[in-house]
Amino acid sequence: MSDRLPPLTALRAFEAAARHLSFQAAAGELNVTPAALSFQIKSLEEHLGAPLFHRLNRRVELTEAGQALSPQASEGFQTLTAGWRAAKRVLDSGILTVTAGPAFTAKWLAPRLFDFAGSHPEIELRFAATLRMLDFATDDVDIAIRFGPIDVADDPSLHLALTIEEWVTPMMHPDLVPKYPTVESLLDATFIFDDSMKFLKNTVSWADWFGTHDLDTPDLHGTHFSQADHAIDAAQSGAGVVLGRISLGETALRQGSLVAPFETGLMPRANFRVLCPKGAETRPGTRAFLDWLAREAGRMEGLRDGRRIVRAGD
Amino acid sequence: MSDRLPPLTALRAFEAAARHLSFQAAAGELNVTPAALSFQIKSLEEHLGAPLFHRLNRRVELTEAGQALSPQASEGFQTLTAGWRAAKRVLDSGILTVTAGPAFTAKWLAPRLFDFAGSHPEIELRFAATLRMLDFATDDVDIAIRFGPIDVADDPSLHLALTIEEWVTPMMHPDLVPKYPTVESLLDATFIFDDSMKFLKNTVSWADWFGTHDLDTPDLHGTHFSQADHAIDAAQSGAGVVLGRISLGETALRQGSLVAPFETGLMPRANFRVLCPKGAETRPGTRAFLDWLAREAGRMEGLRDGRRIVRAGD
DNA sequence: CGTATCGGATAAGATATACTTGATCGTTAT
DNA sequence: ATAACGATCAAGTATATCTTATCCGATACG
Structure with missing residues (x-):
């Protein structure tokens, strides 16, 4: 007997269906059509080699096998969800590390720090003033502000959140x-x-x-x-x-x-690039800082x- | 912040990688290429918005976020695996229900029961002798032996394990x-x-x-x-x-x-069809019975x- | 009683996801 | 210096997954 897990999407579909005892409700929860859910359950049943639901006239009931699987499936997915949330919480712990060159840090960021801190008291900013290009992975940096030639492409694994023109x-x-x-x-x-x-x-x-x-x-x-x-x-x-x-x-x-x-x-043929890891731009702290940065940069246009x-x- | 789970395949890839602290080993465990695993991890990191691993020269280390996720991910998948096994165990509980017509049960199955029981003492056979076509889902039947016209197709959701010619x-x-x-x-x-x-x-x-x-x-x-x-x-x-x-x-x-x-x-233009739910043919009890059935049916050829x-x- | 409605099943086609192959890069071991 | 290793990337392909649209049987209702 293979102890390999079946397709996980199918398992998740089953978990929701077992919880609601309704394919339709489960489909709604997972934002898919009932047809997709029906297909997933069927595929799971084929993997198992036996039905998981009794199809009754207008409702479904768990078979013996389904009853054995359902609670553990729910618990498993709950644990996974909890873990995922824990990982996110680590990121949104309120500490945002920004790296920029020493000059930009001193003359642009530092004078505005008070303003940002005022509107986002929950976020603790940390500045890493260095010219060295930091590795987001190894240095736990959230946002990098780099000045460089406009014709040199950035690392494609990074998200370009904003450019600021210099003159x-x-x-x-x-x-x-x-x-x-x-x-x-x-x-x-x-x-x-x-x-x-x-x-x-x-x-x-x-x-x-x-x-x-x-x-x-x-x-x-x-x-x-x-x-x-x-x-x-x-x-x-x-x-x-x-x-x-x-x-x-x-x-x-x-x-x-x-x-x-x-x-x-x-x-010059160079500008400031504001970069962050792909996907990070949606994190609340990062987003708040980027929005604020864009607003402040926009105010410079007046000059x-x-x-x-x-x-x-x- | 969305609490939705990320793609589960990616999560599973991470779980294995975190356990081995090696993408290659994880890829081996999941029977995929290292490239696929690398891609999955990357996709997961994009969902999270932050790296999960520090990429060091020849090895990887968990980031803080990775450390938060790893144990819960492992536990979650362990629970799921346990649940899946539990469901399978229910099926292989040693009770095999076979349905066939009364005549076939009396004249073919019953005389051979002793032989099957001798070679498979761990399996308890139950016969449901009825002509009514049973629903595998509602009646908890494992194997059905039905006699019918050869030109009438069987339910496509069933697995045709064997046909026995009649004359x-x-x-x-x-x-x-x-x-x-x-x-x-x-x-x-x-x-x-x-x-x-x-x-x-x-x-x-x-x-x-x-x-x-x-x-x-x-x-x-x-x-x-x-x-x-x-x-x-x-x-x-x-x-x-x-x-x-x-x-x-x-x-x-x-x-x-x-x-x-x-x-x-x-x-006649009819024969016996031996059917079971799709996927069920690999269950040990079912397989043993089907093999035995095929062997016994083969012995009839001598006549x-x-x-x-x-x-x-x- | 016929008709509408509900929940689930199905088929076909579109799309997204996941995987493989083959090559590259930087590091470590020989 | 060269080879081996682990991770990564790019491109192409396969497969899994979803949607649309339709069907079916069973209740519920007029």
């Missing part, structure tokens, strides 16, 4: 604004260099920016920063003019500690009003 | 044999009529039997029996000559209390040696 424009301390009324006047400015996007083929450097105004690049000198947020910090303290990334400067621009007085923006955004490499 | 030939008490040395001499005999096959379109009557010898049917008179076994009994007591069904006369022929001295047999069997209606 740069000259930013400076408010006190410096009168010194640079025109684009030409900027040529003599003290520059701050953000080298964080050097890895891109089409860079978005000062030379590129002046190029969009048909101006030759002057002899550029100033301080270089490999971390984008440090360049922003320097500009914020009045150390010079930075071709600042809008995602990182936005907070400062909003509160007035930085000003971006020029019309032209430059968009583009009245500006001319030039795509690099076009 | 008839003149049978009489040994003392009568010298009185009827030739076919022609039989024309004057005292006849016993077995009316049990009257329901057939192509009958196998005395008229038909004489017809195969190109003899006109004489004025037939004698005693009629509606039950075939009663006709055999009458012949056995020397009351006359019966055109006896071989299945029913065989036992008497073997022990010499009846003799069938003529060469010609007549085969055809040297005879001319004519099919009715040809």
